[in-house]
Amino acid sequence: MTEPSAAGRRTGRRPGSPDTRDRILTSARELFARDGMDKTSMRAIAAAAGVDPALIHHYFGSKRELFLAAIELPVDPQAVISALAAAPVDELGAVLIRNLLQLWDSEARDALLAIFRSNVAAGDTAVIRSFILDVMLKDIAPRVDSPQGSGQTRITLVASQVSGLLLTRYLMKFEPLASMAADEVVVAVAPTVQRYLTGRID
Missing domain, CATH: 1.10.357.10 (Tetracycline Repressor, domain 2)
Known part of the structure; x- marks a missing residue:
């Protein structure tokens, strides 16, 4: 999947395949639980999910945002x-x-x-x-x-x-x-x- 250009992005929830997004979240949960956020790289999560690292930035932005999404925190700290x-x-x-x-x-x-x-x-x-x-x-x-x-x-x-x-x-x-x-x-x-x-x- 090709990451959309900056001009074509919209604010709010990022679009994309739910299956890809779910694979990223599943891999992130497993690696964060095993190694913690600090020792888990975006590349490692991408490799475990079988996706390009650019897709993680596309769907979640930063590692912090991915971490919060992965643990399903009900509030933004x-x-x-x-x-x-x-x-x-x-x-x-x-x-x-x-x-x-x-x-x-x-x-x-x-x-x-x-x-x-x-x-x-x-x-x-x-x-x-x-x-x-x-x-x-x-x-x-x-x-x-x-x-x-x-x-x-x-x-x-x-x-x-x-x-x-x-x-x-x-x-x-x-x-x-x-x-x-x-x-x-x-x-x-x-x-x-x-x-x-x-x-x-x-």
Whole structure:
């Protein structure tokens, strides 16, 4: 299949063969689950699906968009990512927790829980790890890389806090955490997240 020219493209959902698109998604799910987003290349997905790599860009745009489509996330996390990008470094902890809670307390909660629960049950930890580290937190690492080389360690520590919070508040429903108001959770958790981001971790 020949990729259409830029002038001939339309905005919105990209047209094309449903069979080809489904093969790409199936291959992407398998590779993302096995290797995670960061270690999975577009070429590897294309090879597994038996298509030209250009078709993946045609249907999905970027690897991030393909990943989100593959895990069938019911919401776009861009609101959280944009809020983090706009936040001062010394407010990242509070902004992250506040926006994550807003996302999980929205109408998408049941769908998010279903995805989280199914991946935990299936042992697909690479998918959860990639979503938190490679989608949600990746752009933060360079901003908190002080001392140099600590950025990845910092966001990994943040990921441990975030995944634990989501697990205990929404999936396991530990009380009183499960019933706490979002503002209370931000006050309790954000300082620890902020310390991971900008405090001493040695």
